[in-house]
Structure formats: C-alpha cells, structure tokens
Amino acid sequence: MKSAVIVFPGSNREGDVVRALRMAGSDIQKVWHAETELPKGTDLVVLPGGFSYGDYLRCGAIAGRATVMDAVRAHAARGGLVLGICNGFQILCESGLLPGILMRNANLRFICHRQFLKVERNDTPFTKAYAQGQAIDVCVAHGEGNYTADEETLKRLEGEGLVAFRYSDAHGHVTADANRNGSMNSIAGIYSEKLNVLGMMPHPENLVEDLVGGTDGRGLFESLVSFAKAA
C-alpha cells in the first residue's frame, strides 16, 4: 500500500503517523502542501495532526484551501482513501470533504488525555481489524474538537451510519462523562457518504506500541493496509 502524508507548514504529528503506517507495512511519501498532484499510485492520503497554518482563524480553515487539497478532493472523488486525524479532521470539514465543524472544547481548554472510543461499525476500510462496539483506548490532544453540525446533517450522519467513533467509557458505553469536549452525539469521528473518507479527533497513531501506552491504535492502520492489499 502507498500512503501520501500531506505536510503543511505547521503540521507536527506527521512523524507520528508515518511511524504507525510504517509499522503496519505501508510505503510512505510525504507531500508538501504546495504540490498540485499526489504521487502516482497513492492508495491512502493522510492529513496529519498539527496546527497547519497556526490555526489562528478557524482550525484547518487556511489548510482546507491549500493547493494540494484539490488533488486530495479529486482522489476522494475517485473513491480513494483519505484519513484526517485531529487537525486533519478539521481540514476535511473546512475543505468540504466532510460535513460539520470542530468548535472550541466545551471547557475552552486544550485537553490531552487517554480516551476510550466506541467503534460504531467494523465493515469499513478503516475498522476491519476491530469488533463492532469494541472500546479502543487511544488519546486525544486538542483545543477544538467539539463536533458541531446542524440537525439535518446529524440526522443524516446517524441515519446512514456515518458516525465512525464515539467517546465512551472502557466498556463502550457512550456516557456524558466520556464526552469531555462537548461534541454533539459524542461524535469523535465521521465517514463520508461512500465510507472512503474518515475524519477523527483522537490520535490512534500515538497508541501503536506498548512502551508508549498501548496498541489499540494499530488496528486502524492494519485495517487500511490489508484493505489496500486486497483491492
């Protein structure tokens, strides 16, 4: 599998996701934000975490309009896989690839902590390695992860099964306590209509080794690699 990791000037978790992808067996190329094309044969585009352009206006707003995003949109339209993590999720929302927006956390603070996620479905290219309803242990690190969308959009996301992950407790129960940033319906990640684009706030790439906390994040990258190999 070939992954293209897009690097914006203020990206800062690209190294983390490169490491996770490499461990899962992917080839990786970094792509500078000013590029107009993706490398030939790209299976997966990754928008990594960070503060793409300082994120002073709205997170991901400037990056969502960067040159390289036209190529990413074309890739997604062809059915290609796109994964946006944290700032990457914000960029996907700002670029129109996913609906809704990430607003300031309910307590207005940046929060970094371990967090369980309930896997809503395991029949997508991103989650085959997990069980449906499984609670996976990952971490979050963001100041603006409060998922917000209008009623209609929410209804559509829920109705069409496009919610990928929800904040939950260790048993997969979706509780108010587990939803620390205040996201609507405890949404931690969503898919595009065709299930080929995933945006999520938590960082699976930071939990791929026992030494640094755990391995529950691996499944996501392994799912992607085996999906691409099968295709």
Added chain:
Amino acid sequence: MIRNDVAITPELVKEHGLKPDEYDRFVQLIGRTPTLTELGIVSAMWNEHCSYKSSRIHLRGLPTKAPWVIQGPGENAGVIDIGDGLACIFKMESHNHPSFIEPYQGAATGVGGILRDVFTMGARPIASLNFLRFGEPDHPKTPHLVSGVVAGIGGYGNSFGVPTVGGSVGFHPRYNGNILVNAMAVGLARTDEIFYAKATGVGNPIVYLGSKTGRDGIHGATMASAEFDDASEEKRPTVQVGDPFAEKLLLEACLELMKSGAVIAIQDMGAAGLTSSAVEMGAKGNLGIELDLDKVPCREEGMTAYEMMLSESQERMLMVLKPGMEQQAEAIFHKWGLDFAVIGKTTDTLRFVIKHEGEVKADLPIKELGDEAPVYDRPWVESPRQPVIAPGSVKAPMTEAEALLKLVGSPDQCSKRWVWEQYDYLILGNTVQTPGGDAAIVRVEDGPKGLALTTDVTPRYCEADPFEGGKQAVAEAWRNITAVGGLPLAITDNLNFASPERPESMGQFVGCIKGIGEACGALDFPVVSGNVSLYNETNGQGILPTPAIGGVGLLDDVTVNASVAFKRNEDAIILIGA
C-alpha cells in the same frame, strides 16, 4: 562624525538602569558622551540579565565538567554526549516578570525563548518542562495568573509540536507579587552537527531571519522619555506576543539551512534582541560587527535605531553565513514564508558599528561591551541558622489519618493533572513516562536509549538553610532520575532570588550556589547551562530562595524503567535509604 541629538541627562541614565559609576565607566571606555542608541546598547549589555554582574563570581564555583560534557555554560544551551553519535542539548530559563504582567503571553514567549536557545544549536526539541510557583491559592490574582500561565505554556508548546512532559507547581504567599515561570527545553542533535555563536572570518555576511521587528518589549521607562509620536493616545504596550507557528517555521528553516552547510555561526535574538546577539557573535569570534539597520525587516513604520537595537520581538535569529551562500539560504527561508535579509558583515576592527539612514548611530568597542561589564562582589550575610526542633517536643496537632487527608488535599501535594492535561505530552510518540511521576522519560528517536527529565527544588528548605537546600535540590533531581531507572548526567539551573542588593538575599544566593556545587561535585552531576533571575520581589518582600534544578539522565535501554504506580496486589513494599 557621530552625532548626538538627544542630551544624555542623569535622569535618562537612571531610567536605563545604569548606576552613575557604571555610566562613568562607560564614558571612560569610549572616551566621549554616548549617543542615545549607544546608551540603549550598553544598558542592555550591562543589565543584570545579560551581564550576570552580581552573580558571576559566585557561579564560577560550580562544577561544569565531566567526560560526557561537550559544552558547558556560556553558549545558548548546554550539550552532553549520550553515545551513538548523539548529543542532548538543554537549558532552563525564567520569564517571571513578563508572566506576572501578562500571564498567557509571558509564559508563551518564555517557552518560545527556551526552545529557540536549543534549536539555535542545531538540535530538534524533543521535550519541554516547566517549573511554576504562584502566590496563595486564595490571593485574588492567583487564579488568573495560574490559568493564564498554564494556558500560555500549553498554547505555545502544543502548537510548536513539542511534548511538555514534566514540571512542578507550588504555591506560597511569598510569590503573591512575583510568580515564577521557568521553562526548560531539551533537544537532540548529532555530536558533529552542533552550532555555536562564535563568528569567524572577516567580511562574512550577517543575516537576519524569522519574523519582522516591532516595538515589542522596549523598556517602558525609556519609551516614555524618548520622543515618539505623542499623537498615539494609548501608552504603547511593551508586552511581547508569541507566535508559535512562526517559531515552528523558524525551526524547520534553521535546521534545513544548517544541513546545507551555509551556517558559520548562529545566535537567537532573545532579551536585548539584536544588540546582544550581534555583540556576542562578534566578541566570541574576536571580530567586529557592522550592521546597516535600513535592511532590517520592520513590522512598524518609522522605527529608530534605538528601537531596533532594543526590540524584543520574538521568533528571530541572527546568523553569519559562508560567503556566496546567501541566495541558497534565502530560498530556504522563503520556502518557509519567513523574512530574510543580509543586514551587515563581520569586520576586523573589533568595533560594533550601527548605521541607519546614512548616519553612524553607534560605534563601540565590541569586546569591552561584554568583558568590561561591571562585576560586583556584593556584600552578603550568612543566613541565620534555624534552631533544630527535637521531634519529641512537637505535639501532634491531628491524627495521622487527618494529617494524611490534609496533606494529599493541599494545593502543593494534590494531583497536578489539571495542569498537565492542558499540555500535549504525547506528541512525537516517544513519551514513555508521562507527567505525574518522579521524572518523565522520553525515548531517543526509535530507541533503545531514553532520557529521564525532571525539575525540582523545595524553596522552604532553601529558606531554612540555603546550603542544605541547594544540596537537597540537586539530590532530589538526582533521585528522581534514578527512581525511574536513569543514570543522572547533568543539570541546568534557574536561580530565582530576591534583590542582590540586600545582603540577606545575597547570602541566600551564595549559600544555595555553594550547596548546589557541593552536591553536583559529589554526585558527578555537572551544571552545563543555567539562568539567573534576581530582583524577584515586590515592595521589599522577596520571594523564597528558589534555585530550580532541571536534571537530565540517560537510560541505555528505555524499556527497562520503573514508575511510581504499585503494580500488583500482595507485592512487598520496601523502604530504603537513610
């Protein structure tokens, strides 16, 4: 001919923080009355912060050498060899006063400054820590200061992309009017790719890199005295605002430029900005420096030479480049969207010459600005010994259970999770031990090595007995590192004290340094970098003597480490030590 359009009055000299005898010394040195720009330059070079005039003779006593020390105090940061061709570069620095005035920006720019010190030497920052002291929790200012400082540290580090892995928070009424915000940064470089401030070669280009220069941080009192546009109704704020995004760009651009082989010398523009960075580069290299301020990228219109030389605008660097490499360097900086300008050259005159708008605004002997700075052996008195209290004579004020509850519920002892949850401590994927333990551990690249990092001091011990307190602070850092399985290698220190002009607080300073030196010597744990912050007091009330120690240790195999948590039911609990 050097013109002087502003009369240098005793008041103006005083506003620049120079004592009359210091000013006389300067006049004698240059053989004439200085210009306003020159007065500004010398006030920056000879203040306590830059010249270490009250602390220098005492700091000389600290052990700074060991076989693994590559660079001790005197550069932007200390450097130690950690094997495999890798060096660990680290330093701690205070931003106490700015953080009291504007907690968010003060703390943020403190983090930015120390990160720059580390990457100026060619290192990529891999961890940061902080040491914080606030006044009483009930003091009306405390909540505002705490939330601003913590948010500022997080805001800068999180965006820059370095994990904040450790630190310390404490409260005491003696910090009511003077909080402490000390930040430590740790970076990694290859031992053969370390960069220094020393300029070499005559006629080499001096380039300015990073963000534009504004009127940030120019001293308030001098601001008022100089004739700026009276039209502006608001008093110009002197607060510096941090831009972590620009800093991240500066990091990447500097590292890329260093790789290209174009860099001869580099110095970040910290406090006293362009002045101290340029003087340092020249003086260290035995060279003169000539700057043409018309070339300096400015954010505001009509900036004077005085303002440019004293601006503390953040996220800026000064470099000496190999001749002929300017274009290549410029291309790298433009790729990262940063300013780049050749603003001067090295000379063989040993003079610091500043030109602006066709005039020479300053022409000073460069080495003397540093070497001839006043040095004081200030009077000090030994801190009075506290009586030893016989344990038997103390009556228990409460039961053990009550005491335990009170202790764990106290602001100093309670969990600091609410602080470090606002820091991204996981980014880079190498945090093996997170905040909340004795020392943090970060893996070095992909392993197998790891670094153990901690910041410590117990100020009330230093108040009770400076010598023992200084020793204890080093010992505690050493113990924290060994407790997680690391071999302690070296420390950085941040000596926060009250006014050196009061013999009692000078006595505390001297005592603590002696204690630190003694412990460092005994433990083979040298001091490789540090910072002195004096005059921490308000209305004659000094802070507790607070020499913060930042310790670094090495784990050869990072997978073999110990943590504070009890692991299993029925495990034996063993108490060791004297």
Added chain:
Amino acid sequence: MKARVTVTLKNGVLDPQGKAIEGALKSLGVEGIGGVRQGKVFDIELDTADKSQAEASLKAACEKLLANTVIENYRIEIA
C-alpha cells in the same frame, strides 16, 4: 482604504465559547448578562482607492476564507 469585516455565528448555531463566557461572567459577579455570542472582526487595509474594487476583494476574502458560510454570516463596512 480601510474596512472592517464582522463575522458572527448564524442564529441557531451553538456557541460553546459564548456560553462559557456567560458562565464566567456570572461567576465573576458581573450582573445583568442574559446571553453572549462571540464573533470575529477583521480590520483590513486595502491597497486600492476604488470602492467597488475594494468591495469585490472583501467579498472574495469572506467567501473564500474569513467566514465559514455554513455556520457564519459576515458583514463588510468600508470606512
């Protein structure tokens, strides 16, 4: 030429920041605050002296970047 662009949340869009500020003001003892909604202003210098050209530029700036028109409204005032 100078202009000010004001970007505010559309009615009905939740504003966690405004809510939090409302709460904070109450706990600081500031009386009589019924509700708060936060928006942004941009003070913009324009290189042109032609008003209609300025308006076109500002509109483009708002639509392309300054406002997220899914959730935000914008208003342009040229000084």
Added chain:
Amino acid sequence: MKARVTVTLKNGVLDPQGKAIEGALKSLGVEGIGGVRQGKVFDIELDTADKSQAEASLKAACEKLLANTVIENYRIEIA
C-alpha cells in the same frame, strides 16, 4: 437590551493571526489586501432596561474578562 463589545489589539502589538490570514489571502489570489488585524466581537443580551446600569455591567465585563487590557482595547455600543 442588546449591546456589542468590540475588542481589538492595541497598535503595535504583534498579531500572528492577522499575519497568517494576510498570507493566506494572498496565496488564495485575493487582490488588494494590504494588512489584516483580527479582533473579537461579543453580542450581549442584557437583562436590564436601564442604560447606565447596562453600561456599568458591560464595562465590568470588559475589564474583568472580555478584554486583556494590557494588550487590547475595547469599545462598547449599546443598541
């Protein structure tokens, strides 16, 4: 009663956000933008009908929370 509070950076204070936006607008091909500085607006509902009381509350809100008076100015407009 309704009011709007506008908070802007004082002259000379660095505005990293404005700088980033300026750069982005240029690279998006929006012409004629010379400079951008970003501020905040707060649209506030007041529980009172008494204008002077409202003014006092708003002033307190600004001084205590809405503006960082070390680096920001504020302006209150009551509708």
